[in-house]
Amino acid sequence: MISSKPRVRFAPSPTGALHVGGLRTALYNYLFARRQGGTLLLRIEDTDRARYVAGAAEKLAETLAWAGITFDEGPGIGGDHGPYVQSERSDLYRAHAMRLLEEGKAYRCFCTSEELEAARLRQARSQQDSAYDRHCRTLTDEHITERLDQNQPHTIRLLVPLAGELQFRDLIRGDVAIHYDVIDDQVLLKSDGLPTYHLANVVDDHHMEITHVIRGEEWLPSTPKHLLLYEYFGWTPPSFAHLPLLLNADRTKLSKRQGDVAVEDYRAAGYLPEALVNFIALLGWNPGDDRELFSLQELEQSFTLDRVSKAGAVFDIEKLKWFNAQYLRALPPETLAEYCGPFMRSAGFDTADSDRTAAVASAFAAYLTIPSDIVSHLRFLTISQVTFEDEEDIDTVSSYDAQKVLAQFAYLTETLDTWNASSVKDMIKDIQNDTGVKGKKLFMPLRLALTGERHGPDIGLIAELLGRDACLRRIRSQLV
């Protein structure tokens, strides 16, 4: 590779929502391209009619955009190497399949799915290798012509050498070698005329001038087939980098059942794109030093493939929560309020006053992992009156000292010029001087009377958020 700029791609299949593993693959491709000043393109691999989900491609693009991943070429973006949707490139794949056929590097297979399935079952029962038995590899021309004349549905299979070994160097794993004799005569063109992944991906990567294929480890075993295809076509193959898998807590491949896997799920739950991206970037890559908090821009500057690890990484939601809490806390009040607003409204909080909304939201910033956490902290603001069920709470508020404190609080409240966190704090100091009550005995009755809870933010702040009138009302209601 001379100094030419790399071209990489993210090539999802529109079969559903974007998986977090897919997001990471997209992210690494994006970071690699940005770091090298290269080009990233989006290609939709919709060659499986059966699994196609309408609208999924658009949704995928939208989710990627949410995460901050932008493409230089792709559907709806444009570029010189389109179309970027495989279903619009069928003729190209078919032509290439025909070329292999003519050159004796592929052959027609008339075996039906049922026959193949039955063969596989037989093989499984007798514990044999499950591979295509190459039944049609040796069909006579006569035979083939006859079936073609009958319009018999068929596939086109790759003619894999019977012996020999294929070696390649993976950018992440180093040298990998696989014997041809364990490689199946892969179907390249399905009987519906559409290509399989193997054909389409090679043809497209070549025509789209992809220089580096950065994809999940699940593709490692089929890379020799792809390399063979490059060889058959006489093309220079791209470099390959196979990323380690993302795993469940039990170390199986990350999947539904054991938690959310769709990026949309995390988005809906209130995770910030910055947090998700930061977290996911570190699942299989590290900067080589102790830094952990990375903006997308910082990742773009630091990312290199040689620091990608080989082993799978468990998706630990606890660490994602920590990242999210970090980012949530760092948000300016107005932005935090935007995230929390809907939840605050659902908790019965009137968000019409944006300054007040921002103030309340940021008062609880340190308490939040996700925006919806704010709901439980807002109870004290939205209840009409404070009542106690716990005997201990009642005792705390009704003790002799507590009553002195509450009475003095009510008295001084009316004399206070300005009502805010710091003036209330000063006032509480005065109450301490006036009553001689201090510490927990001073604060807890006030906290309880004002909020009904024993825990929460600074009491001055609570008083400010509640407002003078509400405070007065609540304190008085606890006076015997």
Add this chain to the structure above:
RNA sequence: GGCGCGUUCGUCUAGCGGUUAGGACGUGGCCCUCUCAAGGCCAAAACACGGGUUCAAUUCCCGUACGCGCUACCA
């Protein structure tokens, strides 16, 4: 079953022959403090196993075990 890839604290990871094996999340403790959260400090916690190579292996090689992936007319 076959083939491939992998294996450092519970989790994410640093380490690229000689280190008290470092950091982060989580966990426990202490501090701060009216409480909780946040924050600060401290602690417990790992080189899968067996052979080599070497003066010296977490590090290099081989094997075993375990895990994962692939083994579709899915990607």
